[in-house]
Amino acid sequence: MQLCECGRNHAADPGRRAFFGAAAALGLGCAAARIAAPPAARAADPVARTTLTPGQALQLLKEGNDNYRTDAPFRGVQGRERRVELARGQAPFCVLVGCSDSRVPPELLFGRGLGELFIVRNAGNTVDTAALGSVEYGVGVLGCPLIVVLGHERCGAVAAAVDLVEKNTAFPGVIGEMIQPIVPAVLEARRATGGDPLHNAVVANAKRVATRLGAQSALIQDAVRAGKLKIVPATYDLDDGDVEFFDG
DSSP states (O other): OEEOTTSOEEOOOSSHHHHHHHHHHHHHHHHHHHHSOOGGGSOOOOOOOOOOOHHHHHHHHHHHHHHHHTTOOOOOSOSHHHHHHHTTOOOOSEEEEEOOOTTOOHHHHTTOOTTSEEEEEOTTSOOOHHHHHHHHIIIIITOOOEEEEEEETTOHHHHHHHHHHHHOOOOSTTHHHHTGGGHHHHHHHHTSOSSOHHHHHHHHHHHHHHHHHHHHOHHHHHHHHTTSOEEEEEEEOTTTOOEEEOOO
16 A cells, blocks of 8 residues: 555555556546645635615715714724635725825724725825726726715825925925826816815815726726716815715
């Protein structure tokens, strides 16, 4: 008897030809044993996409922000059981394009838990090629029915763009290049009458990014036309915790 690497004993037939024939059969048997791995060893099946409509997804965010703003008790789904569930795959219901600002954590602002928001963050909530690809992944692959572009009060990146326009301020490193996409929103906001110029620019930037997402991506356009996706700009107030959605 011979012990194979699979841990099984196989009888060896006499003779050179029989020996190699048995070895070949043995190799196939062991290979088959390795291929027929238990389910736990295989790649996990993808989880089902969310069944929420764009309107239902938006309502969840609004309700979550109401809870956050009023200090109502709430708890996002998390913990070990949720982690194990998400190890199989993700099915978020919203792509959120937000700012990197440490005062604007999306899951907390909307009372959401693990695996519910697909978040793309950078200073000034702008969208370059990498960000656009991430948004398209959230919509086209993960099936998110909602995109929210979230600006916020007293945004440093937007303030820098305002200073660039009004004072020709120079910034170190590549910060000046980073804020260039925000400049058109600042110029647009300057035409508005009344209100705080910085706040107007924050709102204009969120709306502009939302519009550009719908215009630049054929994938996103198709989802919107089919009624499977909604794009909503919004702004967050640092003082009272309120998120204003411009979904009218």
